Amino acid sequence: MPVHFAAAHGTLSSIWLLVAIPLASAAILLLFGRFTERWGHLLGVASVLASFILGLIYFFSLRGLSSPYRAASLNLFDFIPVGGLKVQFGLLYDPLSAIFVLLITGVGFLIHLYAVGYMSHDEGRRRFFGYFNLFVAAMLLLVLGNNYVITFVGWEGVGLASYLLISFWYDRPAAATAGKKAFIMNRVGDAGFVTAIFLMFATFGSVNFADVFNGVASHGAGQTTILILGLLLLLGACGKSGQFPLQAWLPDAMEGPTPVSALIHAATMVTAGVYLIARSNPLFTANLTLQTVVVAVGAFTLLFGSIIGGAKDDIKRVLAWSTVSQIGYMFLGVGLGGAAYALALIHLLAHGFFKAGLFLGAGSVMHSMKDRTDIRRFGGLWRYMPITWATFGLGYLSIIGIPPLSGFFSKDPIIESAFNRAGWTGWLFGSAALLGAGLTAFYMTRLFVLTFHGPKRWTEDIEHPHESPAVMTIPLVLLAVGSIAAGALFVYSPFNVKDWLRPVFNNPAAEGHEHIGQWWATGMTFVVVLIGLAIGLLLFRRGTAPQEQPAGPVVAAARANLFGDMFNETVFEKPGLYLTRALVYLDNRGIDGLVNGLAALVGGSSGRLRRTQTGFVRSYALSMLGGALLIVAAMLAVALG
Template sequence: MPVHFEAAHGTLSSIWLLVAIPLASAAILLLFGRWMNKWGHILGVLSVLASFVLGLIYFFSLRGLAGPSRAASLNLFDFIPVGGLKVQFGLLLDPLSAIFVLLITGVGFLIHLYAVGYMSHDQGRRRFFGYFNLFVAAMLLLVLGNNYVITFVGWEGVGLASYLLISFWNDRPAAATAGKKAFIMNRVGDAGFVTAIFLMFATFGSVNFADVFNGATSGAAGKTTILILGLLLLLGACGKSGQFPLQAWLPDAMEGPTPVSALIHAATMVTAGVYLIARSNPIFSANASLQTVVVSVGAFTLLFGAIIGGAKDDIKRVLAWSTVSQIGYMFLGVGLGGAAYALALIHLLAHGFFKAGLFLGSGSIMHSMKDQTDIRRFGGLWRYMPITWITFGLGYLAIIGIPPLSGYFSKDPIIEAAFNRPGWTGWLFGSAALLGAGLTAFYMTRLIVLTFHGPKRWTEDIEHPHESPPIMTIPLLLLGVGSIAAGGLFVSPLLPVKDWLMPVFNNPPEESHAHIGQWTSSGLTLLVVLIGLALGIVLFRNGTALHEQPAGPVVRAARANLYGDAFNEGVFEKPGLYLTRALVYLDNRGVDGLVNGLAAFVGGTSGRLRRTQSGFVRSYALSILGGALLIVAATLAVALG
C-alpha cells in the first residue's frame, strides 16, 4: 500500500506549538537570564507541561481521524528551495510520532520537576533549564519532522543540547572531556545520516518520507542501493543510541547532572536511533540482509553492555551500561521486523519510565550521600531512604522482567520473537537475548543489594543519610507507578500500542513460524532471570571489598569496557594522530618548504639586483658603456661570421 499523509486541519494544524513553546522558553531563559535567575526554572517546567497537555489533545484528535494512515502532515514554509531540491519545513503527527511526543513531554516534565530540587543550589540553574528546554524542543522536532532533512535538524539540535548539558559543569575536566567525546562520536554517526540523505535525493529525487518509502517499496532503487542506504542510517542510529561500535560516549556522559542522565541518556535522546529505524521501516524491511545487520548489532550490544555493567562500581555508570544493553533489545526488535517493530517500541516506552526512575533514584542517593557514587561505600540505605528504596526497587523489578511489572510485558516478547526468527539464527539471537536477561538480573541485583542492603559501608563524612525533599520524591513515585503499569497497559485493550502502530508499519502480518511457544519462552526467561537474581544476592549480600581485588580475565576486561576504548584508540585515534602529524610535517617541510624556498630565492635575487641601483651617475654611465660595448662586439661578431 503506497504511503500517503493527509494535510493537517482543525486542531492538528497547530502542532507546531509543541516545538515552539519549549523553544521560546529556552530563548527567554538563555537570552534574558538576568531577569530570570530567580523564577526561570518555573518557566522551564511549565513550558514542558504545556507541551504535554497539547500532546494529549493532539493524541486524542489523531485517534479521531478517519482513513488507514491516521496521520496529519503540516507544511509551514519553504526551507530549502534550491534547484531540484525542494524541502518544506514540515511536521508529521502519526501514531509513531504521537507516542514519542507523550514520552518526551510526559517523562520530561517529571524530570524537569525533579531537577528543580536537584539543582536548587546550583548557581547556573537558570542556564540549566534553558538547555533542558532547548533539548526538549529539538527532540520534539526530531520526531515530528515529515522529511529526513527536518528530522536531521532536530537530530543535530539534540546533539548540541546534549553537549551543553553533559559538560554543564565545565569547570570539571572530566565533564568537559565527556561532552567533547559525546559530540565527536556523534558526528561520526551523523556523517552516515547526512550521507544517507544525499543518497535519498540522488535515488528518489526527494527526502520526504512518503516519496522515499514509496520509492523503496516500489523497486525504484536496487537492492544494493537499499542496503547502502540502510547501513548509513544504521550508522547514524548507532551513534545517537550508543550502540556498537559507537557506544563509548554514553557511559562517560554520566559526568553531567543526574537529571540530564535521566532525560537524555535514558528516556529520550538515546532512543532516537530506534525511532529512526522504526520510522524508516519500509527501507529496512525491503532488504533481509540489512535486517540481519540490525539484529546482529542489537544482540551483540545488549550482551556487551550487560557484561560491562556487572563490573562497574559507579552507580550511574552501571545504569548507563544498562541503557546501552536495553537499547540493544530495542535494536533487536526493530531488526526482526514485522510485528516486532511494535514490540521494540513498547519496550522503549516502558524503559522510559523505569530507567528514568532508576536514574533519578541514583540522584536521590547521591544527594543524600554528598555526591558519592561508589556502590561499595553504600549499604543499608533502605532504612534511611524508604521512598527512594521502594521506587528504585520497582524500577529494578521492572528492568529484570519480574511479572507483572512492565519489563515482563515489553522485553519478554522480544526474546520470544528473537527465538522465532526463521532458521538457525533464531536460536542464536534468541539465546543471546535470553543470556542478556540473566546478566541484567545479576548486575541489577548486585546494584540494589550493595546500595540498599547489607552492612553500612559509609565514609566518615556521611553522618546521617536522609530522604530527598518532596519535589524530588513525587516524580520518583509517579515513575514508580509507570514501572509497575506501563508494560501491561501498553499491551492491554485499554491502550494497545501494537494495534495503534499498525498503520505506521503497514499492517505487518504475524509470523507463522515458531521455534518455541509464548509460555515456554516466558518460563525459560523467568528461570534465567531468577538464577541471575539469586547469584547477585548470594555473592553480594554481605557487601564487597572497598579496595581493588585481584580479578579474573573476564572481570578485568569488563572493568576496561571490554577494551572498546582501547580498540578505538588503537584503530582510529592513534592512526589519526600519526596521519595528522605526517600531514603537518609534509605541509611544513614540503608545501611550506617549497613556497618559502621560492620566496627566499626571489627575495635574495631581488636583494642582490637592488644593489645595482646605487644612485651614482658614474655607475650608470659605466653600465651604459659596458652595454654598448657588448652590443658592438655582438654586431662585429655577426658581421665577420
C-alpha cells in the same frame, strides 16, 4: 497502497505548539539572564507540562481520524527552496510520533520537576533549565518532522543540547571532556545520516517520508542502493543511541547532573536511533541483509553493555551501561521487522519509565550521600531512604523482567521473536538475548543489594543519610507506578501499542519459524533471570570491600570497557593524530616552505639586483662595455667555430 499523509486540520493544525512552547521557554531563560533567576525553573517545568497536555489533546484527536494512515501533516513554510530540492519545514503527527511526544513530555515533565529539587542550590539553575527546555524542543522536532531534513535539524539540536548539558559543569575537566566526546562521536554518526539524505535526493528526488517510502515500494531503487541507504541511517542511529561501535560516549555522559542522565537515557536522545529505524521501516523491511545487520548490532551491543555493567562500581555508570544494553534489545526488535517493530516500541516506552526512575533514584542516593557514587561504599540505605528504596526496587524488578512488572511484558516477547527468526540466526540471536536477560538480572541485583542492603559501608563524614524532599520523591513514585503498570497497559489495554501502531507498520510480518512457543520462551527467560538474580544475591548480600579487589581477566576486561576505548584510540584516534601531525608538518615545511622559499628567492634576488642600480654613469658605461665585449666574443666564437 501508496503512502499518503493527509493535511492537518482542526485541532491538529496547531501541533507546532508542541515544539514552540519549550523552545520559547528556552529562549526566555537563556536570553533574559538574571531577570528569570527567581522563577525561571518554574517556567521550564510549566512549558514541558503544557506540551504534555497538548500532546494528550492531540493524541485523542488523532484517534478520531478515519484515514488509513491516521496521520496529519502540516507544512509551515519553505525551508530549502533550491533548484530541484524543495524542502518544507513540515511536521507529521501520526501514531508513531504521538507516542514519542507523550513519552518525551510526560517523563520529561517528571524529570524537570525532580530537577527543581536536585538543582535547587546550583548557581547555574536558570541556565540548566534553559538547556533542558532546548533539549526537549529539539527532541520533539526530531520525532515530528515530516521529512528527513527536518528530522535532521532536530537531530542536530539534540546533539547540541546534549553537549551543553553533559558539560554543564564545564569547570570540571571530566565533564568538559565527556561533553566533547559525546559531541564528536555523534558527529561520526551524523555524517552517515546526512550522506543518506543526499543519496535519497539523488535516488528519489525527494526527502519527504511519503516520497521515499513510495519510491522504495515501487522499486525506484535497487537492492544495493537500499542497503547503502540503510547502513548510513544505521550509522546515524548507532551514534545517537550509543550502539556498537559508537557506544563509548554514552557512559561518559554521566558527568552531567543526574536529571540530564535520566532525560538522555530514558526518554529522549538514546531513543532517537530506534525512532529513526522504526520511522524508516519500509526501507529496512525491503532488504533482508540490512535487517540482519541491525539485529546483529543489537544482539552484540546488548551483551557488550550487560557484561561491562556487571563490573562497574559507579552507580550511574552501571545504569548507563544498562541503557546501552537495553537499547540493544530495541535494535534487536526493530531489526527483526514485522510485528517486532511494535515490540521494540513497547520496550522503549516501558524503559522510559523504569530507567528514568532508576536514574532519579540514583540521584536521590547521591543527594543523600554527598554526591558519592561508589556502590561499594553504600549499604543499608533502605532504612534511611524507604521511598527511594521502594521505587528503585520496583524499577530494578521491572528491568530484569519479573512478572507482572512492565519489563516482563516488553522484553520477553523480543526474546521470543528473536528465537523465532527464520534459520539458524534465530537460535543465535535468541540465545544472545536470553543470555543478556540473565546478565541484566545479575548486575542489577549487584547494584541494588550493594546500594540498599548489607552492612553500611560509608565513611564517617556521612553521618545521617536521609530521604530526598517531596519534589524529588513524588516523580520517583509516579515513575514507579509506570514501572508496575506500563507493560500491561501497552500490551493488553484498549490503548495497546500494537493496534495503535498498525497504520505505521503496515508491512507484512517478517517470515519466521516457531522454533519455540511463547510459554517456552517465557519459562526459559524467567529461569535464566532467577539464576542471574540468585548469583548476584549470593555474591553480594554481605556487601563487598571498599578497596580495589584483584580482578580476573574477564572482570578486568569489563572494567576496561572490553577495550572498546582502547580500540577506538588505537584504530582511530592515534592514526588520526599522527595523520594530523603529518599534515601540519607538510603544511609548515612543504606548502608554507615552498611559498616562503619562493618569496625569499624573489626577495633576495631583488635585493642583490638592486645593488647594481647605483646611479653613477660610469658604472652603467662599464656595464655596457662589458656586455658589448661579451657579444663580440660570442660572435667571434661562432665565426671561428
